[in-house]
Amino acid sequence: MGFGDFSQKHGLVKKHPTAPIKKFRNELKRYCDVVEIDEWGTSKTCNKCFHPIELYKNKVIRKKRDGTRTKAKLSVINSVIRCKFNECSLCCMDRDINACKNILFLLQLQKAGKKRPQCFTPKNMNECDTP
Numbered sequence: 001m002g003f004g005d006f007s008q009k010h011g012l013v014k015k016h017p018t019a020p021i022k023k024f025r026n027e028l029k030r031y032c033d034v035v036e037i038d039e040w041g042t043s044k045t046c047n048k049c050f051h052p053i054e055l056y057k058n059k060v061i062r063k064k065r066d067g068t069r070t071k072a073k074l075s076v077i078n079s080v081i082r083c084k085f086n087e088c089s090l091c092c093m094d095r096d097i098n099a100c101k102n103i104l105f106l107l108q109l110q111k112a113g114k115k116r117p118q119c120f121t122p123k124n125m126n127e128c129d130t131p
């Protein structure tokens with residue numbers, strides 16, 4: 001079983017210290033094989049093509065009463081992401097689902113004794129950004 005280290009401060013663990021999670025993890029260890037996975041990069045990398053992803057944005061143009069248009073505003077829909085790579089089929093996916101798939105992928109790599117791809121290691125993030 002793959003288990004993230006909750007190193008990133010988003011989502012459901014924000015208000016809670018890591019202690020209950022450790023307890024939970026220890027409980028899990030009694031029943032199955034728990035592998036800790038570094039979550040770095042999992043929430044901002046596409047699980048299909050490993051290109052960086054961005055938050056999904058919607059252009060909202062509002063008309064004023066006198067007919068003139070106000071500047072287009074970008075509204076960010078929380079936690080919905082979109083792959084920056086146009087040819088990729090990933091679009092409008094929930095951030096957490098994408099991260100989960102990446103963690104599973106990293107778990108399988110780790111189990112197979114393979115290295116993590118560059119986009120999941122902080123040092124090489126710049127190289128990953130520029131294809």
Ligand SMILES: [Zn+2]
Pocket residue numbers: 046047048049050051083084085088089090
């Ligand atoms: Zn993609």
